[in-house]
Amino acid sequence: MKYGIVAFPSKKVQDFANSYRKRYDPHYSLITPHMTIKGVFEADENEIKIIAEKVENVLKKHTPFSLNTSKVSSFAPVTNALYLNINPTEELVSLHDDLNSIEYNDVESYTFVPHITIAQKLSATEHDDIYPQLKMIGVDFEEMIDRLHLLYQLEDGSWTVYETFRLAGDE
């Protein structure tokens, strides 16, 4: 089964992201707007219990963090996707690093660029048409994230929550 770990921003940010995703993101109906902290990995039902326990232990050492967005950016030319750029604060990067130090059945090889996708799988023409417009809009959200969610994927591609973890900040 496929799993991933994400943060869902507030309703306000999700509604904002969805106003673009509705038109520009083919994953619109598979998952609500989110920031991925641990990308897709495989686990069976026994493995996920062990992993979930480790995740819980890592997360309870972390405190809630501030999510700040400043602008719309693009992953082109790697891929024609647009996203809300999230400030890679020290807390967020350390949360990501700690979470990715757990052993999953994968190798995460890409650099962590915290973001909320608002458009993807665009054609080059669409991308070059939309990006200059979206770059101009103000995207000044600032809010606290105090929980992460472990999700799993169904056969049709949609994602369901398996567990919620609070950032309790025990240490």
Next chain:
Amino acid sequence: MKYGIVAFPSKKVQDFANSYRKRYDPHYSLITPHMTIKGVFEADENEIKIIAEKVENVLKKHTPFSLNTSKVSSFAPVTNALYLNINPTEELVSLHDDLNSIEYNDVESYTFVPHITIAQKLSATEHDDIYPQLKMIGVDFEEMIDRLHLLYQLEDGSWTVYETFRLAGDE
């Protein structure tokens, strides 16, 4: 903001339900297959924190329960919807009752018929066409549910998880 409390069955049951929902349920893309335990209610951001605490306190007194489905049933003539009938075991009914004894900003007036919707908003013709077929299929799922999820609804109608509660069975 609109909230609700549900249980998500296993991936196996969700995939099964989705094979029908895909065709017959216009809410297919708004939420993955679920059993509603506490129907939609309104709360603002402060109220929900208090409610969530109460929910947590209620749920930690309950143990995981067995979810058993036996057949496909219909809500017609009240509404042209089909669902996987879930056995209203004593544990499940008591969980529902305890959860609904919390004060929400609503009056839940309907009887609790535990179910997983697989088709809704059917025309009368569609309903009468599909129901006899679906009544024939075997739907013998049995599994343990050890957690419930508090969800909230976005402007586009889709649902996001706010919190997961374990049925810890403290008492």
